[in-house]
Amino acid sequence: MTAAHPFTADLTQRGLDPSSDLEFQLPDPEDEGISEPEFRHQIETAWQVCDRFDLQTDIWRGRILRAVRDREKRGGDGRGTGFLNWLKEREITKSQAYSLIELADSADTLLQEGLLETKDVNQFSKRAFVETAQSAPEVQHLVSDVARRGDRVTRREVKQLADEWMAMSSELLPQEVREKTANNTIPTRYVAPLVRELEKLPDPHQQTLQTEVALTPDLDTVKQVTSEARYLAKYLDSATHVQALNTDALDLEMALEEALRVGCLNATADMVKQAAQLEQAAAKLYTAWKRLNQLTERVFVDSGASTPHLRSLLDHLGPLTSSLIEVSLGEPESPLAQLIRLKILSGDSDGS
Template identity: 50%
Template sequence: MTSSVVPDPPALQLDLPDPDRDDISTMEFLARLEQAWAVCDRFDLQTEIWRGRILKSVRDREKRGGEGRGAGFLQWLREREISKTRAYGLIQLAESAETMFSEGVLEESSVNQFSKRAFMETAQAAPEVQLMISEAANEGQDITRKQVRRLTDEFTAATSPLLPEEIRQRTQENLLPPRAVAPLVRELAKLPEPQQEDLRRVLRDEPELDRIKDVTSTARWITKATESGVAVRAFQQGELDLEKAMQEAQRLDALGLLADAVGQAQALEAAVLKLHTSWRRLGGLQERLWVESGSSTPYLRDVLNALQSLSGATLRVSLGELAGGKNVRLQLVEESPDQLEPPPLA
């Protein structure tokens, strides 16, 4: 039986400026700290890639098993207090690094040119962007997250098929800033094709910066209203056409208001469902305590009497001093679905 001895790794040493020194300007002081921070960032990146490789090895080993396959991998994560989300994120990072290394896009030693976030952004970028970033890193240039995002925005704004040709061409001619066009592409990608085409038609007629910002906001509001509308249970009680309602709101230049209203409706319903769950749980706990208590526990009975304002059919809650000391009274009545009627409109 053989055992391997792992040598102690070299300690990371950084030369930090003395904050008590008066002969160092603030600009130089911050610059030196920024350099030290960048070293830590790059050290973190290499560590994360190796952690991903380790986790991938553990997972792949488990795939060879039979019954209970994967249990050992999950146990390995639990022992080291690593969530599955983080584990698979690290594995994805390691696999992205291996892909760029194996395809010759990036030299392995060039990883030192990246900050951790810059590398992760590059790993998620389009292949063309990866190639441009990797060439710069192979030449010894330091790569930051801001640079990767800027290049990604430029590439997206100039090439995305979701944009009309007029917008792409004006972006390539530097007549439109990529930082304004790229968010438009991201919002258009969330919409179905018919809505995309409606917005592209608007952009063809007026391929200007202000119109791009307006269409981006419109697309964002449509997505928000649609996603929230699916979750609002009040909309499931009748035959509602939310899409046509959004079109009408858009004609009134009130699409943003509708999106906010639907979002608030979703939040309110979620709050009511949570309130109902807590109310029933509190009622059950109070009832059990009431049965267990008696004349020998007067203080406990006082507490239970105070809780009656929250566990009964009518809830009374103080809004506090910021609301002028007002109270809110809510009546909770559980009804079957066929008894539920919409409240009358004022």
């Protein structure tokens, strides 16, 4: 377990009751005597105080939860029942608890490794701090430098620094692109998405796109290759989930090359994705149809002549329980309504 590092933020270090520090005076929105810049400055200041207080509170909540969990591990029943009961009493879900514990661990790690001083925590918005904790060590160092200078760190700054580091260091980018990124000819906000999309692809596809962008290392090519990489990843991921494509008679790679050659990769990727969704929807439809039939049979057996309304309910569900499902798209009385019929054929012995 990482040792907790107590810190006292500037919100409380003056020896005041923490709650009193939140009793600041907000500007009157009806006051025409206050300028718009001054109004927004006061609002922003108040918001930052709340943001800092919220971050510190969540860090300490995470430390408390971690202590309860570890105590339970030491003397509990081995299944964490005591910890889960503790969470239940306080209306905290398990996922929320472990999210807070992760935040506390991250805070302690950043403090322990000397990346941050206790006072530096106040420079972060809550989301920025979480984003920093989840970033690569190199990005954490860059963000920590900003915080130590006393500059405000929001999620936007963290993302910008992460993009800059990725664009300058990724081996997936040709040297020509990295050089143009370094001299700001190609902005990092366009290069970072390219890296993320390339990371999703197998080596042969990476190499093809790397060659393409190396031959013409400009902004338009970076945007185009990023789009191609995105649809390539979508195609490759969706194709593995489509049973209809799981056959030796089909060469998915050749189909992909032809889609690239004729310029319809976008539509092809979306087509394969839709096919995957349709197969999943068909499986869910069949499962729901079987379950509905089981339930209607149970209700039919349990009901009788004394439950005419319940029997009427079963009759009205008939179009959904037969092997020929009928569903109306739109209001039945509307001239634009369409009646959709789906016939379910399976290998069941009942022939349905």
